[in-house]
Amino acid sequence: MSPGEKLDPIPDSFILQPPVFHPVVPYVTTIFGGLHAGKMVMLQGVVPLKAHRFQVDFQCGCSLCPRPDIAVHFNPRFHTTKPHVICNTLRGGHWQREVRWPGLALQRGASFLILFLFGSEEVKVSVNGQHFLHYRYRLPLSRVDTLGIFGDIYVKAVGFLNISPFVEGSSEYPVGHPFVLQSSRLEVPCSRALPRGLWPGQVIIVRGLVLQKPKDFTLSLRDVAAQVPVTLRASFADRTLAWVSHWGRKKLVLAPFLFYPQRFFEVLLLCQEGELKLALNGQALGTISLDQQALERLRELRISGSIQLYCVHY
Structure with missing residues (x-):
């Protein structure tokens, strides 16, 4: 590199962060470069046998008081007669109208791989390779810069990925492949x-x-x-x-x-x-x-x- 020559700036869309293995829950982390259409977050773990509920929040900041806005709140509930998932948005300290998804694809005592795929207008969620739900944004995706995981869940790994450019725009649904540590x-x-x-x-x-x-x-x-x-x-x-x-x-x-x-x-x-x-x-x-x-x-x-x-x- 010649004197005075500068390296090309790396766009945020190129920035990927290392996966996190066995984090202690509750767990909150910054999402490098924030969220944008085409980004994926992969969550591997196990639902405890006596789990009541857990939640995965894609937040607009990480403050404790006031509580940050939450663009996507993914909340599986196991303790009811009919287990289900609630999706919602927290704006200005107030929850919006919740959306309920029955037929929970997660089971107590079972391992799972959840993939959050962020599009331009909605997030799609798959569980163990099968599409489960989609949730339309009520806050701009560009505001999201923090991931929070809370509740009854054992997390093995959290991964931050980009969608393959070769399937973009196709009907094929991305499949997550588990991360393994020290194999x-x-x-x-x-x-x-x-x-x-x-x-x-x-x-x-x-x-x-x-x-x-x-x-x-x-x-x-x-x-x-x-x-x-x-x-x-x-x-x-x-x-x-x-x-x-x-x-x-x-x-x-x-x-x-x-x-x-x-x-x-x-x-x-x-x-x-x-x-x-x-x-x-x-x-x-x-x-x-x-x-x-x-x-x-x-x-x-x-x-x-x-x-x-x-x-x-x-």
């Missing part, structure tokens, strides 16, 4: 078999945390002959992201470098016929051509570098 299956370097190779529509998702003093990050796809037709490599020394073929060809990804020390990241690869599409932190970054036969011959995914892994899905 032997996620030790780096990490290897995963691809018994069927890659085929159109397949998605590879890698989520993790960049270490404090990183050197590099590599995601490679190996074929049946143990060759490496393509590698995605991030270099922290010169802050570049590149595709590297086994012929030594290097193609830089011309986009802001979005890997930062002690910052969460999400790499997404979408396989389409004759090509691989890349997204990082919810931003589409480009495509590399690879003929369909070569994609089908790929048999192994390898991940290495200065990172801690939380999720590998394919």
